[in-house]
Amino acid sequence: METLWFSLVAVMIALYVVLDGFDLGAGVIHLFVARTEAERRTVLASIGPVWDGNEVWLLAGGGTLYFAFPALYASSFSGFYLPLMMVLWLLILRGISIEFRNHLQSAVWQPLWDTVFAGASGLLAIFFGAALGNVVRGVPLDRAGEFFLPLWTDFAPGKDPGILDWYTVLIAVVALLALTVHGALWVALKTEGEVHIRARLVAKRLWWGLLAGVVAITLASFHVQPHLQESFAERPWGYVFPVIALVGLVGARMLDRQRDAFLCSCLFLIAMLVSAAFGLYPYVLPSNGDPAMSLTVANSAAAPYGLRVGLYWFIPGLLLTTGYFVYTYRSLSGKVSSGAV
Numbered sequence: 126m127e128t129l130w131f132s133l134v135a136v137m138i139a140l141y142v143v144l145d146g147f148d149l150g151a152g153v154i155h156l157f158v159a160r161t162e163a164e165r166r167t168v169l170a171s172i173g174p175v176w177d178g179n180e181v182w183l184l185a186g187g188g189t190l191y192f193a194f195p196a197l198y199a200s201s202f203s204g205f206y207l208p209l210m211m212v213l214w215l216l217i218l219r220g221i222s223i224e225f226r227n228h229l230q231s232a233v234w235q236p237l238w239d240t241v242f243a244g245a246s247g248l249l250a251i252f253f254g255a256a257l258g259n260v261v262r263g264v265p266l267d268r269a270g271e272f273f274l275p276l277w278t279d280f281a282p283g284k285d286p287g288i289l290d291w292y293t294v295l296i297a298v299v300a301l302l303a304l305t306v307h308g309a310l311w312v313a314l315k316t317e318g319e320v321h322i323r324a325r326l327v328a329k330r331l332w333w334g335l336l337a338g339v340v341a342i343t344l345a346s347f348h349v350q351p352h353l354q355e356s357f358a359e360r361p362w363g364y365v366f367p368v369i370a371l372v373g374l375v376g377a378r379m380l381d382r383q384r385d386a387f388l389c390s391c392l393f394l395i396a397m398l399v400s401a402a403f404g405l406y407p408y409v410l411p412s413n414g415d416p417a418m419s420l421t422v423a424n425s426a427a428a429p430y431g432l433r434v435g436l437y438w439f440i441p442g443l444l445l446t447t448g449y450f451v452y453t454y455r456s457l458s459g460k461v462s463s464g465a466v
Contacts, residue, residue: 126432127422130193131409133439134186135402139395141182142253143307144450146394147387148176150308152219152246153301156239158312158323165239169223170461171315175453177220181446192435196270196425197409204264204272205256208288212252219245247301254300258293261401262286262349263413270420282349284414292349299338303394306331310377310387315461325383332378339374339397343367346404352411353404363403370396 151172159165191198202209218241226238262282264272277287309328313321347353357363373396376389405411410420426432 126429126436127193127426128406129436130189130426130432131402131406131422133443134189134193135399137182137186137189139398141179141186142304142398143391143394144179144182145176146250146304147308147311148172148179149246149250150304150306151312152242152308153250153305154309154312154324154327156243158309158320158327160319162235164320167316167320167461168312171312173223174457176223178450178453180216185446189439193427193432194409194420194422194425195427197420200266200270200272200420200425201410204274205259205288207276208252208256212249215245215249215252219249247305250301250304251297254297255289255293257300257401258296259288260410261296261346261353261405262290262292263411263419265414266410266412266418266420268418270418270425282413286413292345295338295345296342299335299342302331302335302338303397306335306377307387307390307394310383310390314383314387317460328386329378336374339370346401350404350411352408352416356404356406360403363400366396366400366403370400 151168155165155168159168187198222238222242222245226235226242229235259274264274265284265286266272275287277289278285280287280290282290282292306328309324309331313324313328316324370393373389373391373393377386377393380386380389407421407423408419409422409425412418412420427435
């Protein structure tokens, strides 16, 4: 039962990254691909009906984490208190920038909030990437399952690391590249004309940096976290996930049809996250000191009875949410009109 809930949490996190990921990527690029007010409205219209709904998966993932793995929730949310507060402020700034920009027609007001929107989107991608890097690398857990991390120490992923070191920064940069490419492919899918052309150009140019980054983080991850090697050695069938990620990455660059390229980008992101979850299992938060102090699916999960009963409520809720998203995206399919609000 613990493994099932581990898989469900991983799926919801992956769905959040795929769905809200193109929102973040569109925010990062919209100052570059949209050069007039009408073009910026077009980019915002491509995500406008869905960006806030996409964040449901972040809330659902956090809620499920609290229910299924309360020890992990308590440890991570206290140990990562500072970056979590920063993420909260960035989410707030990103939301109000979309709303506030249209309240006044001014040569200063709208560019200000456009810049805030782009900056908050980029920083969120970086923070989420750094968070993933911290989870893969491990944290200095004590016997009580608690830890504290300064923002940085000597910038090395040793036994006394900070939130930022060369490894987590590398993951953060690659996350920014991946979500920017993902967002550019979405904007190209939803727009026409000059915005469409510029978005495709951004995706193609950044793809090469993303490819180099994926190779770098793969090698670095196996070096920093030895458990990844053990997991893939014990269950070699798991190599199918990195292969799928590679197929998705190549397809995002090679396929001419925009919908296919975007779906390949979705496949790439999901497979990369599944690869990380597969490699870490059964750890949910590894210790970078004594592996015996790591939080696992066994020692951090709720009681079996609660997990079993919760599943009866979770399944219909997940089906309803999935059905709503399918209906929404089908209803809003197609290109957005030029200059739409």
